[in-house]
Amino acid sequence: xxxxxxxxxxxxxxxxxxxxxxxxxxxxxxxxxxxxxxxxxxxxxxxxxxxxxxxxxxxxxxxxxxxxxxxxxxxxxxxxxxxxxxxxxxxxxxxxxxxxxxxxxxxxxxxxxxxxxxxxxxxxxxxxxxxxxxxxxxxxxxxxxxxxxxxxxxxxxxxxxxxxxxxxxxxxxxxxxxxxxxxxxxxxxxxx
Amino acid sequence: xxxxxxxxxxxxxxxxxxxxxxxxxxxxxxxxxxxxxxxxxxxxxxxxxxxxxxxxxxxxxxxxxxxxxxxxxxxxxxxxxxxxxxxxxxxxxxxxxxxxxxxxxxxxxxxxxxxxxxxxxxxxxxxxxxxxxxxxxxxxxxxxxxxxxxxxxxxxxxxxxxxxxxxxxxxxxxxxxxxxxxxxxxxxxxxxxxxxxxxxxxxxxxxxxxxxxxxxxxxxxxxxxxxxxxxxxxxxxxxxxxxxxxxxxxxxxxxxxxxxxxxxxxxxxxxxxxxxxxxxxxxxxxxxxxxxxxxxxxxxxxxxxxxxxxxxxxxxxxxxxxxxxxxxxxxxxxxxxxxxxxxxxxxxxxxxxxxxxxxxxxxxxxxxxxxxxxxxxxxxxxxxxxxxxxxxxxxxxxxxxxxxxxxxxxxxxxxxxxxxxxxxxxxxxxxxxxxxxxxxxxxxxxxxxxxxxxxxxxxx
Numbered sequence: 001x002x003x004x005x006x007x008x009x010x011x012x013x014x015x016x017x018x019x020x021x022x023x024x025x026x027x028x029x030x031x032x033x034x035x036x037x038x039x040x041x042x043x044x045x046x047x048x049x050x051x052x053x054x055x056x057x058x059x060x061x062x063x064x065x066x067x068x069x070x071x072x073x074x075x076x077x078x079x080x081x082x083x084x085x086x087x088x089x090x091x092x093x094x095x096x097x098x099x100x101x102x103x104x105x106x107x108x109x110x111x112x113x114x115x116x117x118x119x120x121x122x123x124x125x126x127x128x129x130x131x132x133x134x135x136x137x138x139x140x141x142x143x144x145x146x147x148x149x150x151x152x153x154x155x156x157x158x159x160x161x162x163x164x165x166x167x168x169x170x171x172x173x174x175x176x177x178x179x180x181x182x183x184x185x186x187x188x189x190x191x192x
Numbered sequence: 193x194x195x196x197x198x199x200x201x202x203x204x205x206x207x208x209x210x211x212x213x214x215x216x217x218x219x220x221x222x223x224x225x226x227x228x229x230x231x232x233x234x235x236x237x238x239x240x241x242x243x244x245x246x247x248x249x250x251x252x253x254x255x256x257x258x259x260x261x262x263x264x265x266x267x268x269x270x271x272x273x274x275x276x277x278x279x280x281x282x283x284x285x286x287x288x289x290x291x292x293x294x295x296x297x298x299x300x301x302x303x304x305x306x307x308x309x310x311x312x313x314x315x316x317x318x319x320x321x322x323x324x325x326x327x328x329x330x331x332x333x334x335x336x337x338x339x340x341x342x343x344x345x346x347x348x349x350x351x352x353x354x355x356x357x358x359x360x361x362x363x364x365x366x367x368x369x370x371x372x373x374x375x376x377x378x379x380x381x382x383x384x385x386x387x388x389x390x391x392x393x394x395x396x397x398x399x400x401x402x403x404x405x406x407x408x409x410x411x412x413x414x415x416x417x418x419x420x421x422x423x424x425x426x427x428x429x430x431x432x433x434x435x436x437x438x439x440x441x442x443x444x445x446x447x448x449x450x451x452x453x454x455x456x457x458x459x460x461x462x463x464x465x466x467x468x469x470x471x472x473x474x475x476x477x478x479x480x481x482x483x484x485x486x487x488x489x490x491x492x493x494x495x496x497x498x499x500x501x502x503x504x505x506x507x508x509x510x511x512x513x514x515x516x517x518x519x520x521x522x523x524x525x526x527x528x529x530x531x532x533x534x535x536x537x538x539x540x541x542x543x544x545x546x547x548x549x550x551x552x553x554x555x556x557x558x559x560x561x562x563x564x565x566x567x568x569x570x571x572x573x574x575x576x577x578x579x580x581x582x583x584x585x586x587x588x589x590x591x592x593x594x595x596x597x598x599x600x601x602x603x604x605x606x607x608x609x610x611x612x613x614x615x616x617x618x619x620x621x622x623x624x625x626x627x628x629x630x631x632x633x634x635x636x637x638x639x640x641x642x643x644x645x646x647x648x649x650x651x652x
């Protein structure tokens with residue numbers, strides 16, 4: 001447990017190489033921790049698997065966006081040309097579907113792309129201006145040249161000292177507790 | 193990469209010029225790229241270049257203002273030649289944009305590592321080129337304040353756009369292309385914006401980059417979805433980029449005008465678009481790597497590869513020209529045959545020969561490695577090809593419109609000073625945006641460069 005100090009978000013260890021991070025993530029999971037997250041300045045191959053992340057929902061959302069875009073595009077053109085504003089051009093069919101393909105295609109791509117981006121951001125809960133890991137001073141290097149592994153306090157197995165020891169044994173150079181400033185008042189109580 | 197040990201100083205070794213100079217670390221690539229935005233002082237050279245570009249942008253503003261006051265009569269367009277410079281320039285600019293998407297999407301799907309250091313500014317180039325392109329059809333409508341008529345909205349007049357018209361397809365293709373290019377570019381920028389946020393020392397920069405980075409923290413869960421979204425965007429942008437110039441070519445090929453009504457147009461327009469786009473990427477990359485000391489990142493290998501792409505797409509374009517002639521002669525259609533004669537001997541024949549010189553003959557020099565690795569010649573050649581591709585659109589638009597079916601409908605076209613002012617003005621707009629871009633955003637993807645560093649370390 002978090003020792004009754006609810007301001008603790010977790011414990012984070014800093015690694016020098018992506019290989020160390022991968023190794024640490026695997027071992028931490030094997031040690032039984034489930035609420036862990038890794039931070040890296042670029043996507044590290046194999047990290048998702050090491051953390052046990054399942055497939056993402058982004059492709060499904062993209063498919064839905066594409067289908068909606070395409071169906072809207074075709075349906076709208078059909079409605080305009082057949083019902084709203086029919087034009088008889090030499091007796092040709094009103095539903096001249098081959099001529100509707102370019103716009104249908106473009107709207108399919110537009111729908112799929114916007115859904116892919118918005119879906120990705122929404123699932124990642126971005127924009128998110130505040131996150132406790134930013135309180136760790138050295139964490140600014142997570143966007144440069146360092147790799148971090150965080151064991152979160154929400155994990156049923158979480159214990160600050162034990163987590164720190166584990167991260168250290170896995171080769172972390174700096175191990176720091178992560179404070180959640182939004183829960184500061186609780187922290188004051190716990191220490192008074 | 194384990195490709196054996198080639199003998200020292202062989203062509204093989206030169207062929208293996210790396211896509212990243214050796215000795216770089218995560219920190220060094222981050223520092224080198226972000227310092228251009230964050231710490232390097234703005235040089236006098238930048239201000240001079242920016243001032244020149246901005247002057248041309250001013251010329252464009254004046255030209256457009258005068259156009260809005262007086263109407264399209266200030267241009268050289270007339271009754272048979274209703275399209276003129278506006279459409280020539282539109283097709284030229286939109287084509288230039290295509291290389292950015294090709295580099296960022298198609299080369300990404302093909303797992304080409306050399307795209308990494310050129311994709312960011314090539315995507316920016318795409319956006320700016322689409323912005324320049326979009327201006328032309330808008331002002332060519334004559335009443336740009338009514339351009340919203342082209343979008344389907346429920347109007348009180350109860351009318352709707354003609355969805356069977358390629359001009360409406362164009363509206364959808366170009367606006368989708370602009371939007372998707374922007375999304376792709378922005379998604380690629382997010383991790384780098386976070387890097388700038390973390391490295392910025394002044395409060396305003398921290399706030400601006402912080403807001404744009406949206407709180408990106410490099411979480412593995414985020415990267416997991418990010419990579420999935422990025423791959424999907426690349427997969428979606430690939431057919432999109434092929435469709436955009438296809439739709440632009442439909443503006444011509446759906447019409448029955450001689451010289452336009454051919455099935456070769458879509459593939460040949462797409463190849464031409466990529467051809468001119470790569471030329472423009474070189475035009476930007478060569479000064480950029482020199483003035484910001486990016487030779488380690490944009491190496492000879494990149495320039496050579498781009499030269500090869502230009503050679504290949506240039507040959508496809510040449511094939512297109514040959515097929516145009518062949519189909520005209522083989523069909524025996526007298527209007528098509530006549531148009532071929534007009535291209536070779538008509539009043540605009542010099543433009544046609546200049547086009548052949550710029551687009552077909554000069555690029556054959558790219559067969560030689562000495563030319564492909566000579567930066568000065570490559571730069572000149574990129575300008576020649578850009579001019580050649582502009583001439584191609586001029587030849588297509590002007591010659592066909594001045595010589596259609598009936599001699600009584602023939603005409604002549606010559607641009608006015610306002611036509612030239614608008615064209616050079618958009619070049620000013622484009623250059624201004626490029627100047628601003630390299631100073632305020634990372635011109636090379638930092639996160640992807642780190643990945644490249646990592647992949648080199650793994651293969652050591």
